[in-house]
Amino acid sequence: MMRSKQLYSQLSALFPREQLFTDTLTCMTKGSDAGLYRLIPKAVVKVNSEEEVIRLLQFCHREKVPVTFKAAGTSLSGQTISNSILMETGPGFAFSAITDNGLTATFGCGMTGATANRLLMRYRRKLGPKPASINAARIGGIIANNASGSSYGIRYNSYHTVTSMRIIFADGSLLDTADSDSCHSFIASHPQLISEMRQLHHDATGNEVIHEKIARKFELKNTCGFGVNALIDFSDPIEIIRQLMTGSEGTLGFVSQATFETVHDAPLKATAMIYFAGLREVCDSILPLRECPVSAAELMDRNALRAVEDQEGMPPELKLLPPCAAALLIDTAADDEETLLLQMREIEGKLAHIRTLSPIRFTTDRERYNRYWKVRNGLFTSAAAARPPHTACIIEDIAFRGEILGDALTDVRALLVQSGYEDAVMWGHLLDGNVHFTIFPEINNPAGVERYAAFMHHLCDLVTVKHDGSLKAEHGTGRNMAPFVEKEWGSDVYALMKRIKQAFDPYNILNPGVVINNDRDVFIQHLKQIPEVNPLIDKCIECGFCEVSCPSKNLTLTPRQRIVAYRYLAGSTATGRRKKDSISEQLKEISYAMEETCATDGLCSIACPVGIDTGKLVKEIRWKHNGRWAHMIADSIANNMAGTTALLRVMLKVPHTLGKMIGYDSMENITRGLYRLGDGLFPLWTRYTPTGSKKITRNSFPAVLSDAPMAVYFPSCITRSMGGPSYGYRETNDLPTTMLSVLHKAGYTVVIPEEKERLCCGMAFSSKGFTVQARKKEDELNKALLKASRNGAIPIICDMSPCLLHMRETLDPRLQLYDQVEFIHDYLLERLQISRQLVTVAIHTTCSSTKMQLADKLMEVTSRCAAKVIVPENVECCGWAGDRGFFYPELSRSALTPLKQGMQDATEGYSNSRTCEIGLSVNSGVAYQSVIYLVDKAST
Numbered sequence: 001m002m003r004s005k006q007l008y009s010q011l012s013a014l015f016p017r018e019q020l021f022t023d024t025l026t027c028m029t030k031g032s033d034a035g036l037y038r039l040i041p042k043a044v045v046k047v048n049s050e051e052e053v054i055r056l057l058q059f060c061h062r063e064k065v066p067v068t069f070k071a072a073g074t075s076l077s078g079q080t081i082s083n084s085i086l087m088e089t090g091p092g093f094a095f096s097a098i099t100d101n102g103l104t105a106t107f108g109c110g111m112t113g114a115t116a117n118r119l120l121m122r123y124r125r126k127l128g129p130k131p132a133s134i135n136a137a138r139i140g141g142i143i144a145n146n147a148s149g150s151s152y153g154i155r156y157n158s159y160h161t162v163t164s165m166r167i168i169f170a171d172g173s174l175l176d177t178a179d180s181d182s183c184h185s186f187i188a189s190h191p192q193l194i195s196e197m198r199q200l201h202h203d204a205t206g207n208e209v210i211h212e213k214i215a216r217k218f219e220l221k222n223t224c225g226f227g228v229n230a231l232i233d234f235s236d237p238i239e240i241i242r243q244l245m246t247g248s249e250g251t252l253g254f255v256s257q258a259t260f261e262t263v264h265d266a267p268l269k270a271t272a273m274i275y276f277a278g279l280r281e282v283c284d285s286i287l288p289l290r291e292c293p294v295s296a297a298e299l300m301d302r303n304a305l306r307a308v309e310d311q312e313g314m315p316p317e318l319k320l321l322p323p324c325a326a327a328l329l330i331d332t333a334a335d336d337e338e339t340l341l342l343q344m345r346e347i348e349g350k351l352a353h354i355r356t357l358s359p360i361r362f363t364t365d366r367e368r369y370n371r372y373w374k375v376r377n378g379l380f381t382s383a384a385a386a387r388p389p390h391t392a393c394i395i396e397d398i399a400f401r402g403e404i405l406g407d408a409l410t411d412v413r414a415l416l417v418q419s420g421y422e423d424a425v426m427w428g429h430l431l432d433g434n435v436h437f438t439i440f441p442e443i444n445n446p447a448g449v450e451r452y453a454a455f456m457h458h459l460c461d462l463v464t465v466k467h468d469g470s471l472k473a474e475h476g477t478g479r480n481m482a483p484f485v486e487k488e489w490g491s492d493v494y495a496l497m498k499r500i501k502q503a504f505d506p507y508n509i510l511n512p513g514v515v516i517n518n519d520r521d522v523f524i525q526h527l528k529q530i531p532e533v534n535p536l537i538d539k540c541i542e543c544g545f546c547e548v549s550c551p552s553k554n555l556t557l558t559p560r561q562r563i564v565a566y567r568y569l570a571g572s573t574a575t576g577r578r579k580k581d582s583i584s585e586q587l588k589e590i591s592y593a594m595e596e597t598c599a600t601d602g603l604c605s606i607a608c609p610v611g612i613d614t615g616k617l618v619k620e621i622r623w624k625h626n627g628r629w630a631h632m633i634a635d636s637i638a639n640n641m642a643g644t645t646a647l648l649r650v651m652l653k654v655p656h657t658l659g660k661m662i663g664y665d666s667m668e669n670i671t672r673g674l675y676r677l678g679d680g681l682f683p684l685w686t687r688y689t690p691t692g693s694k695k696i697t698r699n700s701f702p703a704v705l706s707d708a709p710m711a712v713y714f715p716s717c718i719t720r721s722m723g724g725p726s727y728g729y730r731e732t733n734d735l736p737t738t739m740l741s742v743l744h745k746a747g748y749t750v751v752i753p754e755e756k757e758r759l760c761c762g763m764a765f766s767s768k769g770f771t772v773q774a775r776k777k778e779d780e781l782n783k784a785l786l787k788a789s790r791n792g793a794i795p796i797i798c799d800m801s802p803c804l805l806h807m808r809e810t811l812d813p814r815l816q817l818y819d820q821v822e823f824i825h826d827y828l829l830e831r832l833q834i835s836r837q838l839v840t841v842a843i844h845t846t847c848s849s850t851k852m853q854l855a856d857k858l859m860e861v862t863s864r865c866a867a868k869v870i871v872p873e874n875v876e877c878c879g880w881a882g883d884r885g886f887f888y889p890e891l892s893r894s895a896l897t898p899l900k901q902g903m904q905d906a907t908e909g910y911s912n913s914r915t916c917e918i919g920l921s922v923n924s925g926v927a928y929q930s931v932i933y934l935v936d937k938a939s940t
């Protein structure tokens with residue numbers, strides 16, 4: 001194998017420095033997937049085009065260097081890791097083309113499944129494959145694992161819905177299966193591969209035993225081994241090649257894009273939660289249900305229900321269920337209410353003879369619908385979060401024929417108990433006979449590994465020999481099931497699989513060791529260590545769900561990578577592998593990637609199945625790194641908030657005055673120069689930095705009518721100091737004045753808390769790790785707001801969504817705290833006369849608004865005020881992060897790369913955080929404003 005140094009020098013001749021990573025820490029963090037194995041790549045190469053993939057594969061082919069492809073790295077079977085080159089799919093592959101009114105669609109392999117579905121939604125269409133990981137998983141990974149989920153896992157998986165692909169093979173050649181010229185030239189240039197495909201088809205169809213076995217086993221969901229059904233379903237070698245790519249786990253070639261036949265997405269849904277005496281009884285419903293118009297049928301055992309029953313908002317009956325009960329959640333969907341009703345009656349009728357613990361009742365009520373699905377969606381999360389420390393979290397994925405499912409699951413449950421995994425939580429997709437269960441083995445010590453290995457051998461016997469089931473229904477074979485593929489398929493079909501690999505990849509450079517592996521113990525080698533390093537992150541299962549919305553994902557690290565780095569450094573400190581004795585010292589060495597470029601917005605916690613907020617870890621690191629001087633400065637600002645805001649009010653007017661005199665371009669040249677020279681000392685001023693606000697001189701703004709409703713308005717320290725207009729504003733009023741104007745129009749009497757000048761919610765201190773100063777400001781604000789709102793009797797509005805969220809998390813629960821968007825939506829819209837403006841606007845939901853679930857309200861408010869509202873695709877956190885954008889503008893630039901294009905024809909932009917609006921303006925060229933300006937313009 002090529003040495004790292006030599007590899008680096010050769011790769012650096014082929015790829016620019018920003019696409020090539022070779023230091024151990026970066027390779028280790030980028031090299032993680034959701035499985036239980038760890039390999040550290042020698043190099044990671046980020047590719048953004050087919051041309052780059054070809055360049056890399058030609059090199060690997062020539063030099064016989066192994067390469068593994070990575071999409072989102074959410075795979076569970078150890079198929080996305082490498083100790084050679086890891087090829088990371090970059091944003092260049094996140095493209096799409098919707099055709100035929102949404103009936104077909106082409107997606108680049110870097111597009112997430114959820115984004116593809118968002119684009120298809122307007123045509124009432126969606127992708128067929130629906131893995132639970134769809135928010136993070138990308139098209140390349142979905143196809144290469146033949147992933148599926150709760151709905152029609154077999155009928156609508158990639159095998160059955162992908163109609164064409166562009167494939168790059170191990171030798172760097174490209175085949176576009178939709179282009180006849182490309183097919184002809186591929187056939188001419190690859191005679192051996194084509195002839196072997198013909199031969200394989202002949203051998204599979206010509207042997208009755210093999211043919212029957214393949215047909216029978218693919219009646220089940222099956223991702224164990226290659227998709228050899230391609231050999232019997234197709235005779236054309238190009239079609240066989242295309243179909244074999246599905247489920248090939250990066251071992252046969254790279255899929256750069258694929259065209260799907262999409263499936264109908266009926267908008268009306270009804271659900272029924274049905275309780276049964278046991279798993280066997282649930283399984284009795286499988287055959288009648290298969291004849292019904294059911295879009296999902298999710299099975300849950302008692303352990304699964306127990307994992308969530310104590311949580312808030314769960315159906316109360318869960319706690320009353322007997323110890324062996326089980327549940328089935330059925331969904332049915334239709335385009336109109338009449339059909340939906342007919343479907344519900346049909347299902348109820350067909351299940352009438354099945355014994356249940358309570359009558360079957362469907363609901364279309366949104367709240368109850370969501371509550372039932374919360375049980376299903378929360379069970380894995382809760383079980384994984386409650387697992388014992390330093391245990392791994394393994395999700396198994398087996399399938400059986402419907403007729404024997406009850407017996408098979410009874411056997412699996414008995415095996416789990418026998419093996420000491422009696423706490424395993426079981427759930428699954430009933431119609432496909434596909435069941436998952438989680439076990440939490442101790443893989444840090446040999447005894448734990450031995451127990452896990454014995455369990456796996458027994459499970460494989462039970463699934464394949466006793467019940468002729470499938471060992472991996474949807475998660476792929478990887479390294480985890482590779483030693484058991486032959487057991488499941490027998491030596492005849494396994495021999496065909498080996499020939500497939502040999503024909504596509506004669507030098508075994510594509511993801512070697514995955515799917516086909518002669519090492520019987522590979523499933524227990526290179527196991528990840530699960531160290532206990534910090535309670536904030538110890539439950540992390542490295543699934544990568546948090547990566548997609550992280551603003552620093554394309555600049556430095558993702559949340560998962562921050563955790564992997566932290567674990568690695570903490571682990572190396574503990575084992576003495578590194579000389580430095582404190583993790584804090586080591587973290588300083590990577591502080592730019594680890595903490596300086598984290599927005600601490602906590603968006604990662606929303607997607608995380610175990611609720612980890614990596615931002616909290618970063619705040620803790622900052623707190624440890626803050627020196628004496630930093631604390632003194634923070635103390636001084638916290639103690640002199642009035643002086644600080646007054647100074648800012650004045651200072652912020654100066655650059656705008658100069659800009660108007662010498663021109664904004666010249667002014668920005670000067671401030672850019674100062675920013676560079678200062679090297680972290682001076683913030684970067686741009687034309688979109690606000691000018692200072694006007695000082696608020698009164699505390700009371702009475703309405704005209706004496707019986708007017710009252711509101712307390714808390715203008716944040718940001719808007720009190722930098723709430724003025726910036727370049728691009730047509731308005732001259734600052735934000736607080738505009739807020740008061742709208743409240744006045746709505747007939748409100750407004751009170752501003754006394755001593756407002758010294759008040760601050762403390763969020764700015766907290767996000768930098770100044771916890772003491774933050775606490776002080778929180779206490780002061782709490783007292784002032786309790787007083788102004790008469791102990792919470794009067795509603796309070798704040799004009800910065802991040803501050804409002806922080807206030808909700810830290811202040812007295814009696815206070816009725818409203819974000820501006822929420823207050824406008826809930827109270828003001830009905831009191832204002834609004835005339836819709838003939839304008840197209842773009843809106844931005846801030847991270848705090850996402851956490852407070854305000855996106856719909858922002859959409860409703862702006863839709864009432866503007867003719868057209870656009871939500872730019874793929875834009876999540878703006879990355880400005882309070883004042884961080886002034887010092888690290890590259891974070892916002894990276895996070896907002898898709899913004900400009902996503903705004904389409906919008907000429908105005910609106911949000912609800914003044915600081916985020918700066919980042920949005922700088923990176924779009926349109927001056928984003930608070931939504932209150934739009935409401936003010938549109939209302940009388």
Ligand SMILES: Cc1cc2nc3c(=O)[nH]c(=O)nc-3n(C[C@H](O)[C@H](O)[C@H](O)COP(=O)(O)OP(=O)(O)OC[C@H]3O[C@@H](n4cnc5c(N)ncnc54)[C@H](O)[C@@H]3O)c2cc1C
Nearest residue numbers: 071072073074075131132133138140141144147148250255
């Ligand atoms: C909590 C959790 C729940 C999950 N639930 C489900 C589920 O319900 N159903 C399900 O099917 N899976 C599920 N998975 C597994 C996994 O998320 C899916 O299989 C997903 O489709 C993998 O996509 P990815 O983008 O993460 O691919 P990756 O993990 O990055 O890659 C998957 C495989 O594809 C290869 N690959 C990547 N890109 C390409 C490409 N362009 N061309 C060729 N090969 C490529 C890789 O080498 C690798 O072998 C779950 C995972 C987790 C952690």
Ligand code: SF4
Nearest residue numbers: 550599601602604615
């Ligand atoms: S807090 Fe934000 S920036 Fe930091 S890791 Fe989480 S999502 Fe990324």
Ligand code: SF4
Nearest residue numbers: 540541543544546608
């Ligand atoms: S932090 Fe959460 S979402 Fe991110 S990798 Fe860990 S468990 Fe997964």
